[in-house]
Amino acid sequence: MSLRALPLTMAMAALAAPALADEVNVYSLRQPELIQPLVDAFTARTGIAVNVAHIDKGMVERLQNEGDRSPADVVLTVDIARLAQVVEAGVTQPVTSDILAANIPAEFRDPGNQWFGLTARARIVYASKERVADGEVTTYEALTDPKWQGRICTRPGTHDYNLGLTAAMIVHDGLEATKIWAEGLKANLAKKPEGNDRAQVKSIWAGECDISLGNTYYMGEMLADPEQKAWADAVRIVYPTFTDGGTHMNVSGMAMTKAAPHKEAALAFMEFLSSDEAQKIYAETNNEFPVKPGVPQSALVESWGPFTPDAINLMDVAKERPAALKLMEEVNFDG
Structure with a gap:
């Protein structure tokens, strides 16, 4: 049924409600409870569902085995070495984004735009x-x-x-x-x-x-x-x-997979993670240092001197x- 065929009140409600028009699939080395607040905030803002698979070991091997059939759009991981590993394995792609470039300082992202830092520790x-x-x-x-x-x-x-x-x-x-x-x-x-x-x-x-x-x-x-x-x-x-x-210092970070079946939604998710809102959630929830300039540390982290x-x-x-x-x-x- 088209919106025109609906009663006026129902049509207006349908237009106002966020449509789950797409989804993002994430392979994450980070513990689920650490990123759930970010996932919830992104979905509330965009209506895009985020499906997170927590992978403790073998992320690179899994992506290599899946190849072009991989359902993963984005990887979240910790440690610069692991970010470098996913890039060296050829399972990521460069991401061109004015938003990411503006939000994440050069020292916290790959010169070739293959990975982007999210938090520092x-x-x-x-x-x-x-x-x-x-x-x-x-x-x-x-x-x-x-x-x-x-x-x-x-x-x-x-x-x-x-x-x-x-x-x-x-x-x-x-x-x-x-x-x-x-x-x-x-x-x-x-x-x-x-x-x-x-x-x-x-x-x-x-x-x-x-x-x-x-x-x-x-x-x-x-x-x-x-x-x-x-x-x-x-x-x-x-x-x-x-x-x-x-x-x-070390970082946690993100990269877009080479397969990325939901590329536009994946980019939206990555850009959100670099935003003031997400960086503040990271700071308050995970007690890490935001990488975006101007986002304050949590009061607890600030107390460490x-x-x-x-x-x-x-x-x-x-x-x-x-x-x-x-x-x-x-x-x-x-x-």
Whole structure:
């Protein structure tokens, strides 16, 4: 039945209601609860449905196997290395958008427009409020100081987050110096690397170590969890720097798949994720740093204090990831 054949009130209602004219299919490495508020806001604004498949492992292989038949339009992932991997695998396409170019600074997007950063996070030190003095933690390089012997906890050195830090160290200090650093860091560990970033903070709370490496946003997650709040209350965030740089940064980001069966809707979704509205949701919900200039940090993140982000190009970091992995295996960091 056409709108003309409907009663006037029904026709007006049909025109006013957002039509689910299209959909976007997303393959996401991010936890569903972290992106659901963004999905809900986008659908409410546009009427476009967003179908999210959470893929913990093998995203690149899945996209390669699906080829042109892939239902995925957009991939959401964390870590610059993983963004680089999907591009290098040939499963993405360049996206030309004045909106994305205006909203996302050049340092947070691929020069070839294959991927775009959405949020930033810093790899910092969680320090015991009781056993570590203010100013005692300085640089990443200084974590090899003998004063830290038996006092450091970390997740495995071969995890992407630590590989990102190690790759950045290679960019700054060179391969040989970074290998010596990794050996020195290993010598100062209180226990074998295991678990995730929050588990290391729990170890500080339990007195097993005094400092740990972690991403900033986990502080917000711990404070929101009644069981983990005591862990968070036992530590403070410290922003180490490289000797000749700032605090190590990484990103979460997005890319449009090469197959993208709903290209226009996918572009609309990507542009929305770079908007003030979405960036504010990221800031308030995920405790991450917005990449769009002018969007304020959440009050909680602001309370962690100011710092100087490292200025090296993230693609340079991604290029050194294979060398970082080889290095960590050579020193048997997780052994």
